[in-house]
Amino acid sequence: MNTSSIRTIRRAKITQKTDANVTLSVIVPFYNEQDVLPKFHRRLTATLDDLLLQSEIIYIDDGSTDKSRSIVESFSLSSSLVRCISLSRNFGKESAMSAGLKYSQGEAIIVIDADLQDPPELIPNLIDKWLEGYDIVNMRRSDRLGESWLKRFSAACFYKLLNSIAKLEVPENVGDFRLLNREVVDHINQLPERNRYMKGIFSWPGFKQTSISFQRDARFCGETKWNYLKLLGLAVDGITSFSIRPLRIATIAGALTALSAFIYGSFIVIKTVFIGDPVSGYPSIMVIQLALGGIQLLCIGLMGEYIGRIFIETKQRPLYLIQSIHEQPTKKQIVKLGHTA
Secondary structure, eight states: OOHHHHHHHHHHHHHSOBTTBOOEEEEEEESSOTTTHHHHHHHHHHHHHHHTOOEEEEEEEOSOSSSHHHHHHTOOOOSSEEEEEEESSOOOHHHHHHHHHHHOOOSEEEEOOSSSSSOGGGHHHHHHHHHTTOSEEEEEEEEETTOOHHHHHHHHHHHHHHHHHSSSOOOTTEEEEEEEEHHHHHHHHTOOOSSOOHHHHHHTTOOSEEEEEEEEOOOSSSOOSOOHHHHHHHHHHHHHHHOOHHHHHHHHHHHHHHHHHHHHHHHHHHIIIIIOOOOOOHHHHHHHHHHHHHHHHHHHHHHHHHHHHHHHHHHTOOSOOEEEEEEEOOHHHHHHHHHHO
16 A cells, blocks of 8 residues: 555544544553643643544553552543553553553554653644654654763663664664554554563564654653663663574673683693793682683573573463553543433
8 A cells, every 4th residue: 555545544534533433542651640640631631632633541550659540530521532541550661551552442552651751742743744654653852851961871872782683673762752553553462472672562563664853851840760770671671572692692702712711721731831831820710710700600691581581471471450440531422421311
């Protein structure tokens, strides 16, 4: 199907608005965001009202311990259907996004954080690109306000490392804020894996993609839930989920170490037998043993990461458990119910 046909079909889906036909789904995972959620919801609903689309907002409560859930469930009526899906505990953002994708009904699906670092006012730009025929529209951060130099530098190094060893192209400086076409989401929902690195999974299906640059704002209030240890764990998940090259690198490192040890050992024997030079003692032996021990432990730990992921996959546990689903009708639906009554 050519691009012009895709545009015609997508524009037709927008003009044929019915309560049963959701054009746009906005997925908002959150965890302990009670201070920012009211402001975020006002800005998001104002943007969606201007779009004049049949839309739904899916809030995913990832086991919040504050008043975030009750705040979402008490939001005033809007032109968008608002659904709050509460997970039974904190399963992590990757699982929360997976739940949102599973329950989305729209032809276009947007994932956005609730901390207002990603402006909801940019959603119309995403829709415009979707109408042009793109299946995935990535939001690339041209500026990352409120983030330290170390975090920006480490993120850039990670993306370069991931793209160099993985067999896919994960866009640099692109977070979870993006638009996905229905077909892409359907393919992602069919993936059976439990260890999920969503930035890689979003890129894995391929399809027609484009990017929009924007300035990412500093966090509106509160503190980030991602410290450096969690970011390091997420980086390890990303690398091990999409490549086995680290195992091959470990094999090559072991082979080179063994070869170096053989060459050095032969040199010591020849020097001792023919030259009579005594073999160096305790310091050199300790250095070699520590070096070999460190390489061995590193390789064992690397294999342990992959074995641990195999163990988790074999248990086939669900990604998340849903405690409750609260659905708030739109203003239009309330009016219809009133006329029916």
